[in-house]
Amino acid sequence: MERNPDKFWNPYLAGVALGLVLLASIAIMGVGLGASGASLRMGVAAVGAVAPGFVEGTPGLARAWNHGRPFDFWLSFEVLGVLLGGFVGAYTSGRLKAETLSGPNFPKGKRLLFALVGGVIMGAAARVTRGCTSGQALSGGALMSVGSWAFMFSVFAGGYATAWFVRKEWR
Amino acid sequence: MNLFPFWSLSGEARELGLVLGVLIGFGFGFVLERAGFGRATKLAGQFYGTDMTVLKVMFGAIVTAMLGTVVLSGLGLMDLRAVADYATSSTFLWPMIVGGFALGVGFIVSGYCPGTSMVAMASGKWDGLMAVVGVIIGQVGWTAIEHLPAISRLQNASDLGHVYLYDLLGLPAKVGPAVVAVAVAAMAIGAFLGAQKISDLVRRKDALPAEASSPSTRRLVFAGFVAFALVGLATMAVPTGTSASQKPVGSLTPIQLAGRVLDQPWKVRVVDVRPMAECAASRVPGSECVPLEDLGKLGLADANASRELILVGGPGLAALPPAAAAYPGRVAMLAGGFPAWASFALTPPEPPAPGAGPDVLETYRLRAGIAAAMTGVKAAPPPPVPTGQGGGPKKKGGGGCGG
Numbered sequence: 049m050e051r052n053p054d055k056f057w058n059p060y061l062a063g064v065a066l067g068l069v070l071l072a073s074i075a076i077m078g079v080g081l082g083a084s085g086a087s088l089r090m091g092v093a094a095v096g097a098v099a100p101g102f103v104e105g106t107p108g109l110a111r112a113w114n115h116g117r118p119f120d121f122w123l124s125f126e127v128l129g130v131l132l133g134g135f136v137g138a139y140t141s142g143r144l145k146a147e148t149l150s151g152p153n154f155p156k157g158k159r160l161l162f163a164l165v166g167g168v169i170m171g172a173a174a175r176v177t178r179g180c181t182s183g184q185a186l187s188g189g190a191l192m193s194v195g196s197w198a199f200m201f202s203v204f205a206g207g208y209a210t211a212w213f214v215r216k217e218w219r
Numbered sequence: 220m221n222l223f224p225f226w227s228l229s230g231e232a233r234e235l236g237l238v239l240g241v242l243i244g245f246g247f248g249f250v251l252e253r254a255g256f257g258r259a260t261k262l263a264g265q266f267y268g269t270d271m272t273v274l275k276v277m278f279g280a281i282v283t284a285m286l287g288t289v290v291l292s293g294l295g296l297m298d299l300r301a302v303a304d305y306a307t308s309s310t311f312l313w314p315m316i317v318g319g320f321a322l323g324v325g326f327i328v329s330g331y332c333p334g335t336s337m338v339a340m341a342s343g344k345w346d347g348l349m350a351v352v353g354v355i356i357g358q359v360g361w362t363a364i365e366h367l368p369a370i371s372r373l374q375n376a377s378d379l380g381h382v383y384l385y386d387l388l389g390l391p392a393k394v395g396p397a398v399v400a401v402a403v404a405a406m407a408i409g410a411f412l413g414a415q416k417i418s419d420l421v422r423r424k425d426a427l428p429a430e431a432s433s434p435s436t437r438r439l440v441f442a443g444f445v446a447f448a449l450v451g452l453a454t455m456a457v458p459t460g461t462s463a464s465q466k467p468v469g470s471l472t473p474i475q476l477a478g479r480v481l482d483q484p485w486k487v488r489v490v491d492v493r494p495m496a497e498c499a500a501s502r503v504p505g506s507e508c509v510p511l512e513d514l515g516k517l518g519l520a521d522a523n524a525s526r527e528l529i530l531v532g533g534p535g536l537a538a539l540p541p542a543a544a545a546y547p548g549r550v551a552m553l554a555g556g557f558p559a560w561a562s563f564a565l566t567p568p569e570p571p572a573p574g575a576g577p578d579v580l581e582t583y584r585l586r587a588g589i590a591a592a593m594t595g596v597k598a599a600p601p602p603p604v605p606t607g608q609g610g611g612p613k614k615k616g617g618g619g620c621g622g
Binding site: 056057058059060061062063064065066067068069070071072073074075076077078079080081082083084087088090091092094095106107108109112122125126127128129130131132133134135136137138141143144145146147148149150151159160161162163164165166167168169170171172173174175176177178179180181182183184185186187188189190191192193194195196197198199200201202203204205206207208209210211214215217218219 | 236237238239240241242243244245246247248249250251252253254255257258259260261263264265266267271272275276277278279280281282283284285287288291297299302303305306307308309310311312314315316317318319320321322323324325326327328329330331332333334336337338339340341342343344345346347349350351352353354355356357358359360361362363365366374379381382383384385386387396399400403411433436437440443
């Protein structure tokens with residue numbers, strides 16, 4: 049197969065393909081796609097290994113800890129698949145490469161810090177919204193949940209409102 | 220007949236379901252990577268008008284899956300509302316608006332959303348790894364404090380329950396989802412064409428070449444959307460089990476009704492159709508007294524269908540009255556009517572014999588609690604809890620990524 053890192057799928061076809069994966073998940077599993085819930089399990093597993101007492105004494109963490117079996121959860125398996133699928137996709141397209149992506153004139157160290165800080169904001173926000181762009185916007189959006197649609201427009205609003213302030217990171 | 224979903228995550232099929240979960244995740248990750256979602260520079264382009272891939276892929280996926288579920292449900296193969304109630308979270312309107320805005324800020328700062336950061340990490344991107352670590356820290360940190368009263372109050376504000384776009388429009392259950400799906404598909408096609416125009420303008424100003432595009436592929440995908448939208452509309456004419464006249468009517472036992480009324484009163488609308496005097500004397504908490512002959516005046520056919528309608532009648536109420544059958548949402552009747560409720564919930568249970576099994580004790584404890592809550596009179600305390608028992612049945616988590 050030809051490996052061209054600059055070649056992506058046509059966005060419309062990619063959208064249909066993603067929609068079919070989502071439809072399969074809804075029809076076969078009865079649940080939509082997700083991501084951030086698995087991040088919580090990973091974090092709780094790490095914290096629980098060091099401080100099990102703290103995890104068991106905090107209501108939300110204890111629920112994810114699941115009596116010492118945090119990964120006994122569908123999203124953990126689904127995200128394992130996401131990592132494998134992302135790896136295979138990147139390998140076969142020639143995009144598998146250790147690198148840091150940012151705009152042309154942005155220092156790499158600062159970019160990594162921004163990625164971390166943005167991640168923390170998203171992680172906290174996804175708890176408040178009961179799901180991230182995968183679980184709310186995609187899955188809830190396709191099932192016409194009112195909250196998911198409000199969430200989705202808000203995500204775009206937040207992104208556009210902030211884009212000007214961080215333009216040096218990307219342009 | 221509802222074929223879908225197979226509920227692969229429950230019971231004996233759980234192991235197979237988790238294997239399927241890995242496969243579905245693989246498809247998710249692979250498609251995201253191929254769409255370019257493993258690269259922050261491409262994702263960020265959406266917010267500078269130079270690259271509309273995020274919009275096209277996301278809305279394309281939503282329209283595809285939406286049309287798919289609408290067609291499946293129109294053909295009677297899927298109960299759309301039941302699936303959605305299980306797979307989506309309730310609508311917490313203000314937390315979702317404010318949290319969504321914050322997530323958008325995090326998106327443009329980190330360059331990823333939680334799912335795409337995992338794809339980026341898997342393809343070797345250090346910034347993807349940092350975003351994944353950040354999401355984990357944010358999730359654990361917020362989860363550790365979200366039970367604090369001040370935060371919990373804000374986070375659980377404006378809970379509207381499970382409410383869908385077709386409920387807002389007040390459309391009948393039979394046609395609502397198809398009409399909304401067609402409207403969303405039309406809106407998406409309009410947004411795609413508008414986005415293309417914006418991107419062409421911005422890129423010309425920046426002296427960049429136009430976004431790679433293939434008009435024939437675009438036409439093909441749009442034609443596919445239109446075709447499936449037409450199929451979705453056509454299924455409205457197909458008589459299925461979901462039409463109002465043949466709607467499956469659920470039956471609730473008193474213990475199920477007690478569970479619903481006590482745990483999630485905002486999800487049910489209980490209507491007591493006995494004569495007014497009887498209802499006024501004693502009724503299920505939270506129920507409305509609407510004698511049978513006045514049921515038509517409630518306008519149930521046009522009522523908001525987001526709550527389940529539960530009818531409580533006298534012992535003689537066997538069939539569903541037509542006025543209630545016209546309700547677009549789910550309808551259930553209390554088995555045995557009010558007498559069954561009275562003997563279950565308003566009568567303290569007999570204390571179990573000494574040495575009774577754990578199941579009997581559990582049932583007694585539950586019934587005593589319900590009777591005490593409904594009548595305000597405490598029953599005799601239950602015998603001590605036997606040790607060495609496993610926990611109760613495991614509660615299923617909700618779907619989505621909130622987990």
